[in-house]
Amino acid sequence: MTVDVAIIGGGIAGLWALNLLRCRGFSVILFEQDALGNHQTIASQGIIHGGVKYALGGPFDRRAQSLSAMPTTWRDCLRGEGDVDLRGCRVLSDSVNLWTNGELPAQFATALGSKLLRGRVRELPREKYPVPLRDPGFRGRVYRLPDLVIDVPSLVATLVEQQREAIFKIDWRQAALRTRGDRASLELAECEVIPECLLLAAGASNAGLIAAFDRSMPAMQRYPVQQVLVQHRYPETLYGHCVGTSPSPRLTVTSHPSSSDTSLWYLGGDLATQHPALSSAHLIKLAQKELAHLLPWVNLSGALWRTLHMDRVEPLQTRRLRPDSAFLGAVDGVRNVLVTWPVKLTLAPDMGDRLLQRLQQSGVTPYHPQPLSALQSLGQPPLARPPWEAFFV
Secondary structure (H helix, E strand, O other): OOOEEEOOOOOOOHHHHHHHHHHHOEEEEEEOOOEEEOOOOOOOOOOOOHHHHHHHHOOOHHHHHOOOOOOHHHHHHHHOOOOOEEEEEEEEEOOOEEOOOOOOOOHHHHHHHHOOOOOOOEEOOHHHHHHHOOOOOOOEEEEEEEEEEEEEHHHHHHHHHHHHHHHHEEEOOOEEEEEEEEEEEOOOOOEEEEEEEEEOOOHHEEEEHHHOOOOOOOEEEEEHHHHHEEEEEOOOOOOOOEEEOOOOOEEEEEEOEEEEEEEEEEOOOHHOOOOOOHHHHHHHHHHHHHHHHHHHOOOOOOEEEEEEEEEEEEEHHHHHHHHOOOOEEEEOOOOOOEEEOOOHHHHHHHHHHHHHHHHHOOOHOOOOOOOOHHHHHHOOOOOOOOOHHHHHH
16 A cells, blocks of 8 residues: 555644645555553643743743744634644633742843733733632732643544544554665555655654664653642632743643543643652642642642653753754655654644655655555554543542
């Protein structure tokens, strides 16, 4: 079976590429061994941010600039006017708040007053504060960022539903990557898939797929985090970052729908990134102390607390710095293989743009329409469950 593009990996990278390319007439097949959206994608807080939080500690740096157009791009897609149709995706919040715990640190005040951020960040009057920050005891300030928060399970479901007939489950006990000269193919029990381009979009599993070609590059790095989930009966939602003295948010809070009659807060920021090796019990105590300090009037009595360990997988960087854009690279010696890591959910459209450009440069055009009936026996992978559905039953 000859196809334009075969994708391995059903997270945000693979699903975005599948929708983008098939809507442009390419013949594309996606293979996933576990659940669609599993691991890093489904564990995302769903914030589509434009880099403002990276500009709070200093200049509007490269990371902030590469992200600046992303909220607008996603909004176009959510209206059905972008490269990928996301009209079925649920938006949890159309903006994200940034709040201070007391006076705004001097470096943040300078950043917020810069020309690059004027018009993008707006200080709110007290009556417009989110309900959890309207208590008389709150002495800080609240700013509105032009970001948004999406419901990641509905994002995955939307991307899958539109291209379901081209998604198949793969069992690596009965499948293997092969090379013919300098080109790769995918050998299945049913047939051999020969793609003009093979896109590896399998997150942490990319390393093993690259090794199947006796290669080690592009290399990846793991960035461990441990986030905290709180199931409670406090009725109000909160979407935002609390700034501290470091350039990164002290605490990031997002609210997510739960299958029960309770509410759920998902906690990230420095709380998650600076303590990945702590025991779950210890990190929960830190989270409880942090919320009691920042939001003492919020009643979380009777709440259930869990932590989620996760590795954010990224391309290897000099001095292990964080990447500032989506990554798309070639596997040396295998002419038709590309490897991608979007780095973060926000940058999926950036990855898509890079993929289209690379296919054009390689001369890959919509050319190989193929019936997919030969693959029906493979079946389809399920949708990943949000982590809170597994933790709180």
